[in-house]
Amino acid sequence: MRSATTLAALRRATAAAPLAQNHRLCQASPFSSCYSSSSSSADSNWLLRRVYNHFRSDASISSAGTVFFSVAAASSLIQDAHAKEPVQSYKFKDVVLYQYEACPFCNKVKAFLDYYDIPYKVVEVNPISKNEIKWSDYKKVPILTVDGEQLVNSSDIIDTLFKRMQSEVSKDSTFDADEEKKWLGWVDGHLVHVLSPNIYRSASEALESFDYITSHGNFSFMERATAKYAGAVAMYFVAKRLKKKYNITDERAALYEAAETWVDALKGRDFLGGSKPNLADLAVFGVLRPIRYLRSGKDMVENTRIGDWYSRMEKAVGESARVTA
Structure with a gap:
């Protein structure tokens, strides 16, 4: 009942927003499933193409999370x-x-x-x-x-x-370039597609995601207010379309399966790269980092074996190298 009430509120909030504005909000959504399977693919406008093709809907996933250490x-x-x-x-x-x-x-x-x-x-x-x-x-x-x-x-x-x-750049003696390439392709070709259906699985989760998005993105006050509700409802329906497109019947099961698939790929190693992360480790970590403390990310860590690897990656990547302008 609560979910239905929240969704109804989202619909009312969106009714007042112009369609073109909703399209821009979908494009702006950091958590919507972007796809980049080749060097010519668009990283962040994958959603916009789908928004204009189907609903026209899709979006660009986003991930951001900075780990702070003393x-x-x-x-x-x-x-x-x-x-x-x-x-x-x-x-x-x-x-x-x-x-x-x-x-x-x-x-x-x-x-x-x-x-x-x-x-x-x-x-x-x-x-x-x-x-x-x-x-x-x-x-x-x-x-x-x-x-x-x-x-x-x-x-x-x-x-x-x-x-x-x-x-x-030093490589572990067990480093396998073909293996790294395979899993880099898996990140862009599979992992990203299971994220949006999970992040926007319900009205409450869509609102949680857009609360994060609007608090971290470069929005004006009015854009933040519009984006939180209009964007959340738009992406709720986009996620449903993505779920159908990629034949996902159970969002969480698909996320858990992806996490377990990655852990199996490690074959008992600390990282896919051996004793140190390789590019595939960094790609999986980067894509998952923004959802880690959303409900979907918490569920993933609680219900799969990926938590230990993720913790090792947090330590390996360490503090941000970002500097002030």
């Missing part, structure tokens, strides 16, 4: 076997990430930058006006500028940076 804890991590790997010889002098705080693909990039301790500045993009990226022909996020060079698409950004640093 200075003492951070210092001890340097000595830990799972410590992050600072880049020493290849110097990136000016790195700027244009992002939505809750976007999973943006968080995938941040997990990489944080783990390798690459200092970066952040420009939060208003998901409705996008004024902050009007200078770019690429109208999506993430965009990363490295010493003035523009890099786009989360997978391409990470691949480009990693190749430039490869000579100084």
